[in-house]
Amino acid sequence: MPRTSANVVATTPPPGSAPNADGVIAWGAATSSPSPLVGENRGEGSGALAPKVPAGAPPIADPSPRGGREQALPKPARRLPVQKDWPTAAIVAVQIGILVAIIAGWEIGAVAGFIDKFFWSQPSAIYRTLTIFFTTGDALADIAFTFRSTILGFFIGTFAGSALGLSFWWSRNYAAIMQPYIICFESLPKLALAPLIVLVFGIGIASKIAIATALTLVVSTLTTFAGVKAVDPDGEKLFYSLGASRLQVFRKLVIPSCLPWIISVLRVNIGLALTGAIVGEFIASQHGLGRAIIYAGQTYDIALVWVAVSVLSALAVAMYVTVSWIERLLQRGIRG
Amino acid sequence: MASTKLLIDDVSMRFATPAGAFHALDHIDLAVPRASFVSLIGPSGCGKSTIFNIVAGLEEPSEGRVLIDGVDATGAIGRVGYMLxxxxxxxxxTLTDNIILGMEIKGVKLAEARARALPLLRRYGxxxxxxxxxxxLSGGMRQRAALLRTLLLDTDVILLDEPFGALDAQTRLRMQEWLLKLWEDFGKTVVFVTHDVEEAIFLSDEVHVMGTRPGRIIATIPVALPRPRLRACTATPDFMALKERCLGLLHIEAPADIEDAA
Known part of the structure; x- marks a missing residue:
């Protein structure tokens, strides 16, 4: 009986020489009782590999050869950390739960007196103000005003900035001359100019559009200029080797190459345009959500501040989502 | 022998660098017969690409002229096809619209250009x-498209600057055979730059071996192997002898650079 088992052990390792794990398992089975080992050792002297380990193992480690074997093995291998994804419904449920908890906590705190209603107002009061704002107040007029100045500033700034950036392709000298002015205008906090802009353009919508334009123009100019500088010189070389004119290179190579750059700032610009419009309304205005916030703050109508800020956030999200969607469509259109 | 299509007449090129004048090309004389296929081989920095830029009119030589059909074409763009x-x-x-780019630039109507390109696209894989x-598309297909774009120009001279350098060995061999077929079909005059001696001999009627510092032609080796050539010809003693000779010339010129190229 011991002889046969020794034979099995002796024959299995050499074919299974490829995977180590096989060998280890075979040895574990064989070493569980020391007697077959001896038999094997004397047996046919089979396989140079087979006798080596059991002969060496006992003197080094403790009397049980199996224990020695296990100590020699490394610690259990570290596994790739696995994170389980929750179902979307669960995520949304928790999100709603957090919002409800905040509103409920706020309301309860205000009613119980932990939260000063004068500074923080309370959800129920905010809701009442919201309905008034939308029914008897000028919510829609304010939204339309802010929306209009944002969108116009966004378009004017993005288009003019992209055109300016593209124009730098035409002349390296012109680009070099303009560079310091562009950098200066970029680093300047444009909002610091807002009072001056309101003085020049008046308290109507023009000044809001102008501030929104100033903010977006620089971003578009610089990004487009970066795109111009990234136009592949070998591409230009190809066009010229085909006998192209500068206008052809500009139209068929430079503009298409820069389009992804131009489009990539749309999302940033819509946010900046909104900021510009709101700041313009803060300074002096007769309409707009920014004016509503300033007015409410100055009259200590904190509920109205929250209402206007919420409506403004909703407007911002709506515009951001729309522009992101347009941006994706355009990017896909370019890539074909 | 056929008449000379492209003549590079005593062209020299010097660049001013902060370290002083750099002599890129030194009195290059090269006559390319009509409808022939010639290759330039040489170590990196021997000015192969500068020659191409000069022939394509993208750089002005310091001295010398470029003649196409005996007419001075120095500094003229759009006279030769150039593929990088x-x-x-x-x-x-789209692929079709990429291939017609040259025609479009020359003012061919879009519909007509597409109509001319489509049969070729289909015929050439x-x-x-x-x-x-x-x-x-795969790398090989993209190179095919780029080559068709070059061939679809109404220019008789085509410059190919290591067109298969970035392809894997297998694709490269297939592309060489494909290029020979195209060349036979179109009857264009081709100047081909490569690092690969075997590629140069397999494709060409003449191989010009260049030396560096300054860039110059050190030897012109006619390749008399019969056409159409099959892959098997690369194993013949004649081919081996040519290869040996080219490698010897390159090795004398710049041993270290050859190792880089190989």
């Missing part, structure tokens, strides 16, 4: 990809 190692396909254009965008 990069395929430079425009990612926003790009059928089914007419409206595909470049990113959907």
């Amino acid at each position: 190692q990069k395929d430079l396909l425009l990612p926003w254009r 790009l059928a089914g990809f007419e409206n595909a965008y470049p990113r959907a």
